[in-house]
Amino acid sequence: MSEVKRVVVTGASSGIGEATARLFAACGWKVVGVARRAERLAALASSSPEIETFAADVTSSDDVAALAAYLAETGPVHALVNNAGGARGSDPVDTLSLDDLRWMLEVNVVGVARVTQALLPLLRAAAASDGSADIVTVSSTAGLQAYAGGGGYNAAKFAVHGLIGALRLDLAGEPIRVIEVAPGMVQTEEFALNRLGDAAKAAAIYEGVDHPLVADDVASVIVSALEQPWHVNQDLIVLRPIAQAAQFAVHRGPLAPKA
Template structure:
């Protein structure tokens, strides 16, 4: 099951896993986009708002009736706003915590019984969580997203310890700059020009497909191999605060 499958990294992951032979359930709020993806790729679409506990309960019940769950890939989440701490909108912070942390906890609680069933019959099952380098390094204007993603990452770290001794892999993928159609646009409240400037003159920012490729590798590695944390960035971004704009060039002595 791949969450956030209607766009960006989630959509790219659903597409890639399906192309590699996986049976994929794609979950997101926007039913029409999921249905188009279903028609194109053969995934199974399931529309749900993962900030609603009743939607997660219904999803878990449907999954229990329709087949085993070998992997949960939790991509859904997001950022809102770029305000400094002193000017931050508490509603944005609450939404980010609900979308990135509380929904993740609810998904884990609801799906662990199904993942345990799959692991008992097939040797192992997997959870993959897409966090962010924002969980690792703070930056001005990012405090709300930093806090939410850091909390999600701590959830993942604690879960891995709590599941020690069970054949359940807990994998964290932390991307840096990824150019997708909606992440920055949503964060910047629909300002397309501002969203475009985020990636302006950056040579080859990551794509959703780049992240999906790493997720697929982690899932298809031998069952005894756990990629605890994979941090990936474009070469142009050596750290959150170190972003090269313009062509990458070899220095001449």
């Protein structure tokens, strides 16, 4: 039986993934941070002796197979956080780029399935030896509620929401928790910029919003979910800033009680 648990976090080179890897390490977990950008991973690894890294692209079957082999050789895997993902574009369905749609489906849906399939034998082995294991997938409120201009991203996140729901049913009877964390508006350094390709447009999304979520907020929810007693499964965790009442309903300006 392992005294210290080991978690794999994809998309760990920035944003929510990086914050999650750092928080797990601070809480005493062994962490394997996975992402495409080796130079960003090197900075993450240098931040804590509890963090090791592995450069891999979740859209590459060869990369993911190499990751699984490395993990099998270097220790148990008690938890997987599927965080790698992203958005491209905000055009309506009649003009959205089909190449962008394919990319979003590949990284947000197929990538999650690919990594989960590859690591599930390791998670089952850890559950057999230590009593339980965990799969957390970071989705989005975009997978629960459609919005104008969200067609491609909505499609990808609705698909991963369905995938995770089916996975939970497939694993029924096994001591493996399947948790979906669906954040709303989260202000990170890269997400909106990568989606829109324009710094001013990216900044405008959060303009006037009193305390949008940040990566550390989401990380705290993920770590807290995994540190609940093993039999407590938070199937779906939806988190938004108070200023965001719904996917398309964002208050801009200070938050204050009505007179």
